[in-house]
Amino acid sequence: MGDLTMDAHRAIHERRTIHSYRPGPLDDGVLERALDAGHQAPCHKLTFPWRFVVCGPRTREALANIAVSIKSAGRTLPSEKITQIQNKILDPAELVVVTQIRSDDEFRSREDYAACSCAIQNMSLSLTADGVGSKWSTGGLTRDRASYDVLGIDRDLEEIIGFIWVGLPAETPAVKRPTLDSVVRRTD
Numbered sequence: 001m002g003d004l005t006m007d008a009h010r011a012i013h014e015r016r017t018i019h020s021y022r023p024g025p026l027d028d029g030v031l032e033r034a035l036d037a038g039h040q041a042p043c044h045k046l047t048f049p050w051r052f053v054v055c056g057p058r059t060r061e062a063l064a065n066i067a068v069s070i071k072s073a074g075r076t077l078p079s080e081k082i083t084q085i086q087n088k089i090l091d092p093a094e095l096v097v098v099t100q101i102r103s104d105d106e107f108r109s110r111e112d113y114a115a116c117s118c119a120i121q122n123m124s125l126s127l128t129a130d131g132v133g134s135k136w137s138t139g140g141l142t143r144d145r146a147s148y149d150v151l152g153i154d155r156d157l158e159e160i161i162g163f164i165w166v167g168l169p170a171e172t173p174a175v176k177r178p179t180l181d182s183v184v185r186r187t188d
């Protein structure tokens with residue numbers, strides 16, 4: 001169980017995108033808390049534009065196979081390479097797909113995407129506070145038509161905006177950021 005008393009500032013600073021995961025399940029309640037945190041995000045006009053799909057093992061297997069066919073692009077890959085691609089999809093404890101309800105209004109879509117981004121960040125911070133890693137991914141797999149089919153998402157109604165990999169970090173990368181002064185300007 002992670003440190004449930006972790007304050008918001010510490011979670012904001014400790015959250016990192018995790019690329020490699022140790023196998024192993026999450027403690028009870030961790031994923032539910034993260035989904036609830038996502039659902040607490042702000043949204044203009046109370047559109048609540050986010051939807052979360054928690055993927056089960058059969059869906060994960062199907063997505064892993066789609067990932068292999070995307071990466072192989074018609075060629076035959078060595079079996080170790082296939083296993084490596086599949087494990088990348090299967091190793092994290094959980095996979096949550098976040099979609100945005102589509103709107104015909106361009107401004108509304110923009111605002112709703114911002115709201116969905118807030119939801120994903122809330123999820124990541126909740127997971128960090130529980131000692132769990134995550135990664136927001138927008139790779140080819142997240143945009144492939146076959147992924148929509150496997151996930152049962154109607155492309156006309158919803159857009160996948162991210163796959164959120166969730167699990168126990170195998171390693172936590174350091175990220176060098178520009179200084180705060182370089183991104184802040186104060187006016188008279």
Ligand SMILES: Cc1cc2nc3c(=O)[nH]c(=O)nc-3n(C[C@H](O)[C@H](O)[C@H](O)COP(=O)(O)O)c2cc1C
Binds near residue numbers: 015016137175
């Ligand atoms: C909209 C969005 C899409 C992203 N897509 C990917 C991705 O497809 N693959 C990836 O490795 N990281 C992805 N990331 C994570 C960034 O690479 C990561 O945030 C960045 O390297 C900074 O690291 P940090 O999150 O630890 O601060 C994405 C982040 C955002 C906000």
